[in-house]
Every structure is written in structure tokens, then in C-alpha cells.
Amino acid sequence: MLRAQYLDRDALDRRTLAGLRTALGHARDRVAAYTDDRYDVGVPRDLADFARLPMLRKADVLAAGEDRFRDPAFTRGRVTVYTTSGTSGQILEAWHDPANYAHDRACNIRRFAAAGGRYRPWSRLVHFKPFPLETAWYQRLGIFRRSVVHSALPVRTRVAQLQQERPHALIGYPVMLRDLLRGMRPEELVTLRRTLRAVFTESELLTPEVRRQLTEGFGVPVFNEYSAYELMHIAYDCAEGQLHVAEDRVHVEIVDAGGAPVPDGTEGHVVVTGWRERAMPLLRYWLGDRATRHADRCGCGRTFARLDLTKGRADDYVVLPDGERIYAGTFIGMAISTPGVAECMVRQDPAGNITVWLVPDGRAGRGFDDLARAARAWLHDSAGRPFDLDVRQAETLELTKGGKGRFVVSEFRR
Ligand SMILES: [Zn+2]
Numbered sequence: 001m002l003r004a005q006y007l008d009r010d011a012l013d014r015r016t017l018a019g020l021r022t023a024l025g026h027a028r029d030r031v032a033a034y035t036d037d038r039y040d041v042g043v044p045r046d047l048a049d050f051a052r053l054p055m056l057r058k059a060d061v062l063a064a065g066e067d068r069f070r071d072p073a074f075t076r077g078r079v080t081v082y083t084t085s086g087t088s089g090q091i092l093e094a095w096h097d098p099a100n101y102a103h104d105r106a107c108n109i110r111r112f113a114a115a116g117g118r119y120r121p122w123s124r125l126v127h128f129k130p131f132p133l134e135t136a137w138y139q140r141l142g143i144f145r146r147s148v149v150h151s152a153l154p155v156r157t158r159v160a161q162l163q164q165e166r167p168h169a170l171i172g173y174p175v176m177l178r179d180l181l182r183g184m185r186p187e188e189l190v191t192l193r194r195t196l197r198a199v200f201t202e203s204e205l206l207t208p209e210v211r212r213q214l215t216e217g218f219g220v221p222v223f224n225e226y227s228a229y230e231l232m233h234i235a236y237d238c239a240e241g242q243l244h245v246a247e248d249r250v251h252v253e254i255v256d257a258g259g260a261p262v263p264d265g266t267e268g269h270v271v272v273t274g275w276r277e278r279a280m281p282l283l284r285y286w287l288g289d290r291a292t293r294h295a296d297r298c299g300c301g302r303t304f305a306r307l308d309l310t311k312g313r314a315d316d317y318v319v320l321p322d323g324e325r326i327y328a329g330t331f332i333g334m335a336i337s338t339p340g341v342a343e344c345m346v347r348q349d350p351a352g353n354i355t356v357w358l359v360p361d362g363r364a365g366r367g368f369d370d371l372a373r374a375a376r377a378w379l380h381d382s383a384g385r386p387f388d389l390d391v392r393q394a395e396t397l398e399l400t401k402g403g404k405g406r407f408v409v410s411e412f413r414r
Pocket residue numbers: 238239240242244298299300301302
């Protein structure tokens with residue numbers, strides 16, 4: 001895996017094509033959704049040929065039924081389940097087979113290694129998360145240890161937990177780290193900088209401006225990771241601040257509105273195929289982010305293509321009466337951890353009233369009052385204090401013209 005990052009372009013493209021052919025062959029044989037005629041294209045001769053397949057969006061997968069995208073040989077107990085709600089508020093359950101999940105975990109280690117020695121297996125890491133994490137086997141062995149701090153806790157609680165750890169590294173969504181930075185006093189930053197060596201960001205867009213704020217604020221380099229629950233690890237930063245596509249697991253295309261690939265250096269929509277996935281293959285999956293791609297060798301020596309992300313999934317938030325923010329990630333955490341929520345949307349009106357709209361999943365056999373109580377309790381627990389919110393039932397959620405709903409919208413301005 002470490003060598004793959006330095007293979008020449010021809011070798012990388014050959015491996016990608018072989019991976020895509022195997023993934024398509026498996027999907028055609030085993031997965032109901034791909035028996036559709038539009039996938040009856042034979043064996044793709046090259047990457048351009050593969051790009052003639054239809055694109056998939058989350059809404060398409062949900063409309064067709066998630067089960068139609070799953071290989072019946074895999075049962076829920078045999079896979080790693082990642083539930084995504086994202087900024088659209090629609091909930092999709094992505095299944096990852098054991099081999100692909102293991103590869104993702106190894107990529108996570110490669111990602112930390114790319115930080116050029118600023119992070120070691122025994123480093124103390126503080127992870128800001130909107131919801132609890134599973135502990136991986138290697139963390140139980142005492143390496144790649146992390147302590148989790150819930151991002152919705154009051155900022156003084158977060159800072160106290162952070163200081164107790166004397167961390168070498170921080171990891172979190174860019175918006176959560178920026179929020180932390182705003183809440184820290186100058187003398188607390190001085191103490192933190194004594195041990196801190198690196199900041200890792202994850203899951204969403206890191207703009208050059210936010211990267212600059214975090215680098216200057218924390219006084220250490222920032223390393224981003226680009227991932228999605230449907231695909232897991234997609235790309236990672238090198239010490240040159242370049243975001244490299246993990247071409248040994250995903251094929252990233254940048255496409256125009258019609259789904260046709262655009263040349264390198266041209267901005268377009270990000271479409272990803274995780275060609276190792278067998279449990280629930282999503283071929284040419286549209287992620288909703290925009291980027292440009294560059295395939296020339298990076299200053300760090302890696303040959304994996306690079307992405308410049310230009311527009312991403314939203315970092316929306318609501319503001320509590322104490323002036324602190326709760327980001328979309330926390331509501332996503334509630335939606336995916338509360339059985340019986342099919343869709344979720346959050347609105348804050350100009351007066352500051354927060355309404356959480358839930359579309360119940362009838363299959364869970366749970367009354368709405370019970371569901372609302374569970375959602376409210378999850379949010380209050382995660383925030384470490386109660387706050388006023390109205391939980392209401394919806395039949396469906398409003399979508400914008402492009403078919404994409406905004407998950408969290410706040411009209412409240414202090
Ligand atoms: Zn590089």
C-alpha cells in the first residue's frame with residue numbers, strides 16, 4: 001500500500017481499470033440493480049468506456065431500494081454498516097464488506113504516515129466527534145489511541161477535556177475545530193501548542209481560508225482527509241498540503257452536469273467508484289461536492305492524482321441561547337443513532353426557535369411520541385445540557401429545485 005502511492009500513471013490506470021472491470025462483473029452477476037440494461041456494456045476497454053455507465057445519486061438508490069444494491073451473499077451481521085444522512089437529510093445504510101473495510105482502516109494508517117512523522121502510533125490524539133465511535137482492535141492494543149470529545153458540549157467543557165489529554169494531535173470536522181479555536185483563550189492555546197504537532201480534518205470540505213485559520217490558530221500543519229460514509233476513505237493530504245486520491249481503492253471522476261468527464265484542471269462534480277466494495281457496490285456515485293483533478297506528480301513524489309475541492313457539503317449550524325453552535329453533524333448523529341428515523345431536517349426561525357422534523361420509518365414499529373422523546377434525549381445528552389427544541393412529524397421533506405434538501409437551515413442571527 002505504501003508503494004502504490006508512487007507507481008507511474010500507466011500502472012495506476014491499468015490497476016484502476018482492472019479493479020473497475022472486476023467490480024462491474026461482480027455487480028452484474030450478483031447485485032439486482034445492475035442487471036438493468038444500462039449496465040449491459042460488456043467489459044469496459046478503458047476508463048472513458050466506464051464513464052458511459054449511468055451515474056447514481058443517493059436519491060436513486062433510495063428510490064430503487066437499498067437492498068437492490070446489495071449482494072445477497074452478505075448479511076447485515078457480516079458487514080460494517082455506515083449510516084449516512086449527509087446534508088440532504090435522507091438516510092441511507094451503506095454496507096462495507098470485511099476486505100474493503102480492512103483496506104479502509106489501513107488507508108487510515110497510511111494517511112497518518114503521510115503527515116511526515118508529526119503523528120506516531122503512540123501519539124495522544126483527541127477526536128472531536130458529533131457522536132460516539134467504535135474502538136478499533138489496534139486501539140485496544142494501545143496504539144493509535146484517541147479520546148473522543150463530543151463536539152456539541154459547551155466549549156468550556158471541550159477545552160477542559162482537551163487540556164487534560166495534553167494531545168499531540170487533534171482530529172475533527174473543519175467547522176468543529178474552527179469553533180473550538182474561537183472558544184479558546186490565548187493562554188490555553190499556548191499550553192496546547194506545547195504538545196500539539198498536527199491537526200487532522202475529516203469528512204468535509206477544507207477551503208484554503210479555513211486551512212489558513214486552523215494552521216495559524218493552532219500553530220501546526222493541517223492534514224485533511226476526504227471521505228464519505230458510502231465509500232469510506234477517498235483521499236488524504238501529504239505534507240505539501242495536496243489532497244491525494246487513494247487510487248488503490250477508489251476511481252474519482254470529475255464530471256459535468258450531464259455526467260460526462262471533464263479534462264483535468266476543469267472544475268466539475270465529484271463522482272466516485274469504490275471498486276473494492278462487494279457487499280453494496282455503488283458504481284459512479286455522485287457525491288454532491290465540486291473539485292478539479294490534477295494527475296501530474298506532486299512535489300512530495302506521490303503519483304496518486306490530486307483533488308482541489310472547491311464546493312462541499314454544507315457546514316450549517318443552529319445557535320443555542322447560550323450563544324454556542326450545534327453543527328449539522330450532531331443532528332446527523334441523532335438521526336443515524338435513533339432507530340425509526342427515516343429522514344430528518346432541522347430549521348431555526350429568526351426568533352431562534354429550533355424545530356427538528358422527523359419522517360418516521362414505519363418498519364421500526366415505534367410510535368412518534370416515543371421517537372421524538374428518544375431524539376430529544378439523544379441531542380440533550382450529546383450537548384451536555386438541555387435546550388429548547390420542537391420535534392415534529394413530517395410525511396416527506398421539502399427538496400430544493402435541484403432535488404437536494406438542506407439538512408440544517410438557521411435564519412436566526414444574533
Ligand atoms: Zn503530495
